[in-house]
């Protein structure tokens with residue numbers, strides 16, 4: 001559908017998440033092509049007018065960590081600990097995925113993110129044994145219309161007889177370079193989803209960090225979830241001068257306070273996935289420990305095989321968890337609800353090094369935003385729009401979503417042709433994967 005060059009959103013409550021602009025009531029937001037032109041009181045002009053009375057406009061949410069390839073297996077890991085997940089998912093189910101499974105899972109997973117208000121998705125793709133798997137996932141990201149950072153990873157199967165185990169295999173640089181050269185552009189960017197000290201040897205860790213740096217990519221890795229393969233790796237990385245703002249650590253629950261302090265001082269950033277961390281046994285989220293160091297995490301869903309895909313829910317869970325820990329520790333100062341909205345917006349942008357273009361609403365930035373219908377039963381009366389968004393809003397209130405100036409959802413409906421075919425293929429994919437694993441390997445349960 002052709003969309004007008006200019007869109008003027010009028011009479012909205014706008015939470016800009018921009019320090020100088022703050023929160024605005026009965027305000028306007030002018031969008032020209034893919035960018036925000038003005039925020040505040042905007043004189044009438046030729047534009048598609050959107051009357052946003054009763055709505056709260058927030059920056060598009062940034063989901064900083066999702067294994068979108070698992071969408072066809074939603075809920076399957078509901079009762080799995082992290083150890084079971086590693087065995088049953090990575091050494092089991094993951095091994096029977098075909099490129100078409102990556103495609104449909106990524107397509108539906110990304111569309112669901114848009115529907116839930118995520119405008120930027122970090123697709124942490126580590127079930128990609130062939131270039132065809134990568135291409136299928138990237139095709140799906142383009143098709144969905146979400147802004148995405150494709151974080152290219154590598155699978156973790158059980159070692160085949162006589163072959164090197166995954167933890168001794170350096171990241172496939174040639175494939176990363178192929179993707180960087182031929183598949184990235186427009187709304188899609190690239191990162192390196194490496195094994196790191198948790199899942200690889202020192203030699204591989206150092207190789208992968210240096211590779212990411214040479215290619216100008218963020219190096220992202222998991223930490224926690226069992227005994228690390230190379231616990232001394234972090235110190236070696238620090239000594240080699242490889243720990244800085246281009247490093248993203250997912251979870252980080254088992255770092256000592258000293259390690260966290262050093263990493264924060266070096267600019268390393270952290271992504272918390274609150275729901276799955278507490279459910280699976282990763283340990284307690286590092287949110288509060290970072291906050292005491294003057295830092296803040298970005299947030300991710302991680303896996304829809306165990307968690308809801310709603311980023312607002314993740315923000316709420318992260319906030320409530322940290323408040324519980326603070327109360328336990330006798331700290332009377334409540335973390336403001338606004339912080340949780342920052343974790344799900346501007347902090348995600350910062351992790352990606354994209355804070356100048358996304359994560360808040362200000363002139364010159366990309367027009368990535370969410371309109372929340374606050375006139376509904378669950379959000380009235382609206383005394384405090386920030387707390388209403390963080391504590392009360394749900395998917396039912398996500399009225400409209402815009403990415404780079406284009407509506408992806410309007411009036412509560414995703415603007416994406418027919419979803420029935422996609423959902424049918426997703427169901428088939430999930431059934432095929434489960435059937436294959438039950439026939440080829442030991443049962444899951």
Ligand SMILES: [Zn+2]
Nearest residue numbers: 067222250302
């Ligand atoms: Zn993860």
